[in-house]
Amino acid sequence: MNSQMPERRQGPSLVRGDLVPKSTYDQRLLDRKGPTGWLHEDPWRVLRIQSEFVEGFSVLAELPTAVTVFGSARVPPDSPDYELGVRLGSALAEAGFAVITGGGPGLMEAANKGAMEAGGISVGLGIELPHEQRLNDYINLGVEFRYFFVRKTMFTKYACGFIALPGGFGTLDELFESLTLVQTHKVTSFPVILMGSDFWGPLLDWVRGTLAETGKISPRDVDLLSVTDDPDEAVRIVVEAARRNGDR
Numbered sequence: 001m002n003s004q005m006p007e008r009r010q011g012p013s014l015v016r017g018d019l020v021p022k023s024t025y026d027q028r029l030l031d032r033k034g035p036t037g038w039l040h041e042d043p044w045r046v047l048r049i050q051s052e053f054v055e056g057f058s059v060l061a062e063l064p065t066a067v068t069v070f071g072s073a074r075v076p077p078d079s080p081d082y083e084l085g086v087r088l089g090s091a092l093a094e095a096g097f098a099v100i101t102g103g104g105p106g107l108m109e110a111a112n113k114g115a116m117e118a119g120g121i122s123v124g125l126g127i128e129l130p131h132e133q134r135l136n137d138y139i140n141l142g143v144e145f146r147y148f149f150v151r152k153t154m155f156t157k158y159a160c161g162f163i164a165l166p167g168g169f170g171t172l173d174e175l176f177e178s179l180t181l182v183q184t185h186k187v188t189s190f191p192v193i194l195m196g197s198d199f200w201g202p203l204l205d206w207v208r209g210t211l212a213e214t215g216k217i218s219p220r221d222v223d224l225l226s227v228t229d230d231p232d233e234a235v236r237i238v239v240e241a242a243r244r245n246g247d248r
């Protein structure tokens with residue numbers, strides 16, 4: 001063998017001759033002049049998604065049993081629905097539940113406000129949006145996510161029930177995702193509660209009428225939803241389900 005041949009050990013491998021690269025792994029790692037296109041490629045995204053799960057699980061794993069509250073981002077503080085959200089957040093906190101919301105304004109803020117004012121744990125799981133936005137002021141534990149689907153896992157994993165206040169597409173998306181998880185037994189003994197009977201009434205009529213009557217859902221599926229205007233009643237439903245599930 002030619003002892004003049006250049007040789008390099010690279011971790012577990014050995015390269016000689018023309019295969020010896022001009023730089024080392026460390027040099028390339030520390031080189032700030034390299035291209036950055038890989039930041040936007042899928043293998044790197046997968047790592048970023050993984051890190052988001054790791055961060056979310058780490059921050060939330062030691063929460064007490066929580067209830068996730070969904071609701072409109074657009075409701076102003078002087079509206080009756082905001083007031084309902086505050087009362088709901090307080091009632092949940094007084095019953096010992098952490099309250100998880102999407103961390104935004106409107107009814108998310110209302111539920112966080114109620115929870116915080118009642119001395120509870122008020123959690124905001126924020127999402128990066130195209131327009132500037134920060135977590136609301138009534139959160140004592142906040143996590144910001146890049147990916148909607150990672151955040152949605154956190155809404156479910158740490159909660160023992162979902163409560164939907166009035167809302168638009170975002171709330172409906174979260175409500176129906178929750179219902180599908182319950183319907184398909186991906187989560188068990190999980191109450192899904194609608195608060196605001198006037199607001200949700202027409203949707204429920206359509207669920208009972210059109211969906212059930214045309215066989216798109218089973219008649220029993222209608223019972224997966226509870227409706228109330230009373231925060232204490234919502235808490236009672238969650239507590240009973242949590243007891244059945246052995247959560248508390």
Ligand SMILES: CC(C)=CCNc1ncnc2c1ncn2[C@@H]1O[C@H](COP(=O)(O)O)[C@@H](O)[C@H]1O
Pocket residue numbers: 069070071072073074101102103104105108126127129133166167168169170171172174
């Ligand atoms: C004023 C405005 C559009 C702010 C958007 N800011 C938001 N911040 C955090 N979560 C959000 C936001 N918009 C929608 N969501 C998610 O979707 C639901 C509300 O959507 P919507 O307003 O009902 O359809 C919330 O439960 C929340 O999880």
